[in-house]
Amino acid sequence: MNKSDMTDTAILTVKGLSKSFGGVKAVNDLTFSVQKNHIHAIIGPNGAGKSTLFNLITGIISPDDGEVRFFNNNITSLRSDRIAQHGVSRTFQNIRLFPDMTVFETVLIGTYLLTGAKLVPAILLTKSFREKEKTARKSVEEILKFVGLWDVRDEYAAQLSYGNQRRVEIARALATKPQLLLLDEPTAGMNPKETKELMNLFTAVNEEGITILIIAHDMNLVNTLSDQITVINFGEKLVEGTADVIQKHPAVIEAYMGKVEANA
């Protein structure tokens, strides 16, 4: 099935979502949906509410108001691990890796969310645990080969190049077998070569049938990869559409491009 066949299938629906911190309305009555199989970008100036939106979708924080639905399931305010079990996984703006874990171990931890492996059976080494562990290790092998990290599987994740550390995070997110992957500024701080390679990886992930919601400032990335773009400003939706529509929109040029120039 190609993307155009999927355009009417919303995988994620955000409705009237709001979150304030003190007097700051970080996300304000935000409504939008993500179509299955799309690469959907969220853009907006610094402080527009993008990361807060991701934190609300993935259960890191709870909204003051509004709803998040994944297919037909209301996932609003569920615990993060429960949301991951529904099929929503994410990476964070700042890379978060344990310093004393290898690449393989880091990604293996991600599979535990899926298998529901618990510490007690792990200690007792029950037959059921051993079988789950074998399946999980096979899955990690496939993922590491897919993201191009198999050769460095035994190295400490936190000691890899920045681009490869980001790959580890993506691999860990893929280990939960998501249908929707949220990437929060995944190419921030990357050099052009690393950025290009990660863009190729996102395309490959998407071609595996995984929908991607991505926060990015890099307009080349956004315009090249996105099927749909939602622009937010002051926590509210400003405009939505394809790259062609967004680039020409006066409100975007004023609010977003203007701010970028101001920051330059």
Ligand SMILES: Nc1ncnc2c1ncn2[C@@H]1O[C@H](COP(=O)(O)OP(=O)(O)OP(=O)(O)O)[C@@H](O)[C@H]1O
């Ligand atoms: N935990 C928090 N406590 C207080 N204020 C917060 C908190 N998290 C976010 N904010 C505020 O909410 C607003 C939106 O922040 P958010 O980080 O979501 O923006 P952003 O679009 O992701 O920005 P950037 O592009 O710089 O990462 C900002 O004014 C920010 O200072």
